[in-house]
Amino acid sequence: MSSQETPQDGEEYQLPEERLEESQPQCPFGKGGGCCRICYMGPCRVTDGPRGMDKGVCGATPGTVVARNLYREIAAGAASHADHAREVAEVLEAIGEGELSAYQVRDEEKLRSVAADLGLDPEGEVQTVAKRVAEAALADFQEGGDTLNWLDRMPDEQREFLDEQGIEPQPSADQEVARAMHRTTQGNDADPAHILQGGIEAGLADGYAGLTMGTDLQDVIFGTPQPVTTEANLGTLKEDHVNLAVHGHSPVLSEMVVKYADELEEAAKEAGAEGINLVGICCTGNELAEREEIPLAAHSTQAELAVTTGALDAMVADIQCIWPGIGDVMECHHTKLLTTTDYVQIPGAEHISFDPETAAEDAEEIVRRAIAAYEDRESRQSYEVEIPDEKTEAVVGVSDDFVLDVLSNADPENPARPVVEAMESGDLRGIVGIVGCPNPKLRTAEMTERLIEDLLAANVLPVVTGCIGHITAQAGYLDPGMTDELAGDGLAEVLHALGDAAGLDGPLPPVWHMGSCVDNSRIGNVVRALSEAADVPTRDLPVAASAPELIAEKAVSIGTWALALGLPLHTAPDLRIEHSETVSEIMTEDLEDITGGYLIQEENPEMAADELLAALDDRRADLFGEEAIDRHEREAAAPES
Numbered sequence: 001m002s003s004q005e006t007p008q009d010g011e012e013y014q015l016p017e018e019r020l021e022e023s024q025p026q027c028p029f030g031k032g033g034g035c036c037r038i039c040y041m042g043p044c045r046v047t048d049g050p051r052g053m054d055k056g057v058c059g060a061t062p063g064t065v066v067a068r069n070l071y072r073e074i075a076a077g078a079a080s081h082a083d084h085a086r087e088v089a090e091v092l093e094a095i096g097e098g099e100l101s102a103y104q105v106r107d108e109e110k111l112r113s114v115a116a117d118l119g120l121d122p123e124g125e126v127q128t129v130a131k132r133v134a135e136a137a138l139a140d141f142q143e144g145g146d147t148l149n150w151l152d153r154m155p156d157e158q159r160e161f162l163d164e165q166g167i168e169p170q171p172s173a174d175q176e177v178a179r180a181m182h183r184t185t186q187g188n189d190a191d192p193a194h195i196l197q198g199g200i201e202a203g204l205a206d207g208y209a210g211l212t213m214g215t216d217l218q219d220v221i222f223g224t225p226q227p228v229t230t231e232a233n234l235g236t237l238k239e240d241h242v243n244l245a246v247h248g249h250s251p252v253l254s255e256m257v258v259k260y261a262d263e264l265e266e267a268a269k270e271a272g273a274e275g276i277n278l279v280g281i282c283c284t285g286n287e288l289a290e291r292e293e294i295p296l297a298a299h300s301t302q303a304e305l306a307v308t309t310g311a312l313d314a315m316v317a318d319i320q321c322i323w324p325g326i327g328d329v330m331e332c333h334h335t336k337l338l339t340t341t342d343y344v345q346i347p348g349a350e351h352i353s354f355d356p357e358t359a360a361e362d363a364e365e366i367v368r369r370a371i372a373a374y375e376d377r378e379s380r381q382s383y384e385v386e387i388p389d390e391k392t393e394a395v396v397g398v399s400d401d402f403v404l405d406v407l408s409n410a411d412p413e414n415p416a417r418p419v420v421e422a423m424e425s426g427d428l429r430g431i432v433g434i435v436g437c438p439n440p441k442l443r444t445a446e447m448t449e450r451l452i453e454d455l456l457a458a459n460v461l462p463v464v465t466g467c468i469g470h471i472t473a474q475a476g477y478l479d480p481g482m483t484d485e486l487a488g489d490g491l492a493e494v495l496h497a498l499g500d501a502a503g504l505d506g507p508l509p510p511v512w513h514m515g516s517c518v519d520n521s522r523i524g525n526v527v528r529a530l531s532e533a534a535d536v537p538t539r540d541l542p543v544a545a546s547a548p549e550l551i552a553e554k555a556v557s558i559g560t561w562a563l564a565l566g567l568p569l570h571t572a573p574d575l576r577i578e579h580s581e582t583v584s585e586i587m588t589e590d591l592e593d594i595t596g597g598y599l600i601q602e603e604n605p606e607m608a609a610d611e612l613l614a615a616l617d618d619r620r621a622d623l624f625g626e627e628a629i630d631r632h633e634r635e636a637a638a639p640e641s
Contacts, residue, residue: 013328015304020440033066034579039186047579063192063582068184070556070577071199075180077557078202080320081210081518082141082173084249088217089137091252091356095221096131102256102359105130106223110401114216118152130220137217140209145171150208153216153521155528158538158566158596162204165594167564169201173209176202192582193590200595203560207524211558214518218287222251225290225397225515227502232473234302235391236295237311241277242268244370245297245306248318249516251287253340253354254280256363257316258292264367271375276367281306282321283516286469290397290515299470301438304329310385313377314370318354319344321437321467321552334380336373338366394478396469398512400522402502404529410501416533418497423542424624427490429459430542430616433523433567435558437467439549441573447605448548449475454609456510459488460616461495463526466517468549477511486510520558524565539566539596540623542616546570548608566596568615570608574601 014022029035029045029052036056037043044056046065055061060068094100105111105126112122112129120132136149148171151159162168170176180202183189189198219225237243244261246254261276268276279297280288288294298306300321306312307329314336315326322339327348330337339345340354340362350369354362377383407415422428432455434448442448448471452462456477464472476482483495487510495507502508514522523545531538545562547555550571559569577583587599600615602608 013332014325016301016323016325016440017443019325029579031576032578033069033576033583034062036060036065036068038068038184048581049579052579058186060190061192061582062580064190064195066577066580066583067192067195067199068189070575070583071180071184071195071202073553073556073576074199074202074206074560075177075557076553077555078173078206078210079177080554081206081214081557082177084319084518085210085214085217086138086141087250088214088221088252089134092130092217092221093134093138094356096127096134098127100356103221103356105220107220110216110224111220114220118149133217133220137213140213141172141174143172143175147171148173148205148209150213151204153208153212153525154204155531155538155565157531161537161539161566162564162595167197167200167204167595169205173205176205192580193586196583196586199560200564203557204564206557207521207561207564211518211561212521212524215515215521218251218518222255222287223291224401225399226402227395227397228290228293229393229395230289230293230295232296232392232394232470232478233390234297234306234309234388236277236279236297237306237309237387238274238277239311239385239387240274242271242273242275242371242374243277243279243312244367245279245281245312245315246284246288247281247303247315247322249283249287249320249518250318251284251291252356252359253316253318253363254284254288255291256359257366258288258294260360260363260367264364264371267368268371268374271371272378273371273374276370281315283466283518284318286396286466286513286516286519289394290399290513296394296396296470296473299438299467301440301443301467307333307335309387310377310383311387313373314338314366316340316366317344317346317349320554322346334373334376334383336369338369340366390474392474392476392479394473394513395480395509396473396478396513398463398508398514400514400525400529403512403526406498406502410498414533416530419530420534422490422494423620425490426620427459428461428494429613429620430544431461431463432612432616433520433543433545433562434462434464434468434548435466435517435520435545436547436549436555437551438471439551439573442549442603445605447572447603448472450605451546451548451609452477452511453486454606455612456486456491457488458609458613459491460613461491461512463512463514463523465514465519465523469513469515472511472513478509478513480504480506480509483507483510517554517558524561527565527567536623537566537596540619542619542623544568544570544612544615546608546612548572548605550575563591563597563599564595568598568600568612570600570602570612572601572603572608574603575599
């Protein structure tokens with residue numbers, strides 16, 4: 001969409017693709033990780049390449065600089081997810097102490113299961129168990145413990161393997177992040193390999209005290225998702241309704257907005273609307289879609305487009321992935337941007353300080369402001385609303401609990417057996433967890449869609465989270481009706497069999513939507529369950545991870561956690577390691593001996609698919625022998641009798 005004039009002052013606003021174009025050419029030292037600006041003797045531009053310094057003013061080598069920069073990215077991502085998890089833990093603690101009437105434990109079974117996995121007593125009153133679990137969670141942000149409690153949710157064998165390598169995070173997630181910042185200040189840790197070991201430890205802190213804790217506790221409070229059908233894309237907006245979008249990541253806020261959007265339907269009708277249409281943007285959209293069947297209107301890169309339709313009356317945002325440019329677009333429309341987190345505010349937004357203790361009043365105020373914005377829209381005689389026709393059907397909420405229940409139905413004695421047999425035959429060549437955000441650098445090339453279609457055709461199951469979930473929903477990949485069209489014959493057979501085991505009338509969808517970005521832990525939980533049931537280390541399973549449109553530091557920390565689990569990790573764009581041969585070699589080669597994982601960097605989707613397939617087939621060959629090639633390829637290659 002082209003730039004549009006601001007009605008107030010005639011200035012133009014730009015959308016992400018236009019701002020990206022204006023940013024060209026981008027700094028090659030920044031892209032390659034060789035820019036050091038942690039002290040004021042620089043910035044220094046260091047590289048193992050021909051153009052630039054071979055050492056910084058302090059003597060830091062390219063390996064030191066690149067490793068420090070990467071470590072800081074991982075630590076920032078870990079801080080984001082850990083802070084998210086801590087806020088949910090505080091809500092659970094208040095529930096356990098009987099201090100919050102607005103929230104309750106919806107999934108008692110999950111609460112007791114998590115307690116038992118942490119070595120806590122799962123018996124007793126719900127509030128008592130909730131308090132035990134919350135205290136264990138909050139202890140992971142305090143000094144004085146021996147280890148992170150949530151590391152007990154990690155596969156035992158892989159944890160022991162990493163212990164042998166001397167890899168173990170600090171006993172506090174906050175301490176892990178603080179240590180990362182300290183180690184990478186000027187004049188501290190300078191050994192690239194040692195710095196990267198710290199990065200792996202920060203990735204583990206993210207994976208367990210961030211992702212896994214966040215998902216566990218959100219399931220306990222808001223319910224563990226089961227597959228539901230919803231709709232996706234901007235066509236889910238409705239011109240004759242109050243359109244209210246939730247944007248960000250925390251269901252602590254958005255679940256209350258759902259409640260009051262329902263309760264204030266009559267108020268919306270009194271204002272002239274047909275009702276209230278609540279839609280989701282970014283990861284909080286995923287959270288509401290999988291639990292409340294709320295439509296997935298837009299991913300983070302499309303948030304500004306949602307405003308340009310003229311139909312969006314309010315967008316309420318909490319934390320993470322809310323681009324500052326959204327304020328410029330708001331100025332040109334009637335839409336209200338409502339921020340709710342006191343430490344996250346954006347110029348031009350109205351701020352409503354959201355507190356779980358006053359959740360009802362705060363959520364009601366949010367919905368009422370959306371209704372007022374609708375009245376403002378209706379009062380403008382010449383106001384134009386243009387809602388695209390695009391809308392698709394999507395099955396979301398394929399949680400780890402659902403997957404493990406289905407596998408148990410398929411084979412009660414050995415739930416891992418159907419998966420292992422399918423992998424051995426080649427009907428299922430492997431699983432790839434595909435995560436992250438839509439990057440304007442790769443959107444026009446449809447990087448994610450082309451990668452996924454190649455993997456599906458090759459009998460690889462993609463499981464997705466975050467804004468990649470929005471992309472796949474909009475493309476139709478979450479529709480079970482597309483299974484036979486997109487999946488290879490073997491994978492289609494597996495998906496039909498699992499659909500039967502789930503008691504469905506047809507197959508599971510060709511791509512599985514597992515939730516928001518913290519819900520990457522669901523992928524980890526499935527990998528753990530397969531590893532333990534099949535007695536195969538996670539680093540040997542035909543499972544890989546991909547961030548095909550990497551944007552945020554959070555995605556870097558998630559990817560590092562995947563490397564710590566021993567999984568091959570693909571990224572596009574490349575991680576910022578180009579300017580150090582040492583760091584590049586460690587990440588792409590040496591790391592495999594340390595964790596079992598290694599880095600694949602490739603921006604061409606077809607070539608990326610080929611490299612992921614090669615990684616999966618190598619592991620299948622190690623597990624089952626060289627004869628474990630794709631059965632359907634073998635049949636196709638056989639001469640006719």
